Amino acid sequence: MLVLSCGLIQTKVDPLTEKDRVKVLIFYDSLFSRARSIPIELLANVHDHTKNRYVRGFRMLTLGWSDGNTFFPLCFSLLGFNKKSNHYVEMNDSIDELPDTSAEKRRSRNLRKLCKLF
Incomplete structure (x- = not known):
């Protein structure tokens, strides 16, 4: 997603905008509601x-690029809570995950606090 967005910005959008226009990176923390969903791992009370x-849902942290008129999402991450009392569904311990797999990295990232992501 990052490579695609950066390519579109550089080849299509940037040539159409004025050089003195301010371009910004935006971090946006929003709610990803899953009110009527089936039980999902690490679904929490948000x-x-x-x-x-x-x-019920997740927090979603999005990084985006904007020139004041156009917004391109660059990457995002679904975030949960490390407080077990907020969880509706706990992690499935029956799945044997190796520590280097993308699923295990996603799980550990989901449980981090927002300020420890960067």
Whole structure:
């Protein structure tokens, strides 16, 4: 996704914009609601600040590029909670995962605090 977005920005969007236009990177932390979903591993109780209540879901951290008129997502990550009392469904321990697999890396990233991601 990162390679595709960067290629589109460099070849298609950047030549169309003025050189003095400000370009920014945006980090956006939003709610990915899964209110009616089947039991998903690490599904958690997340506070929705717009409705001021808790819903089932994940936090989604998105990195995007913008020139003030156009927005391109560069990458994203679904984040959970390391507090087990917030989980609806725990990790499936019956799956034997090696520590170097992408699934195990995704699980450990899901349980990190937001400030420890960078």
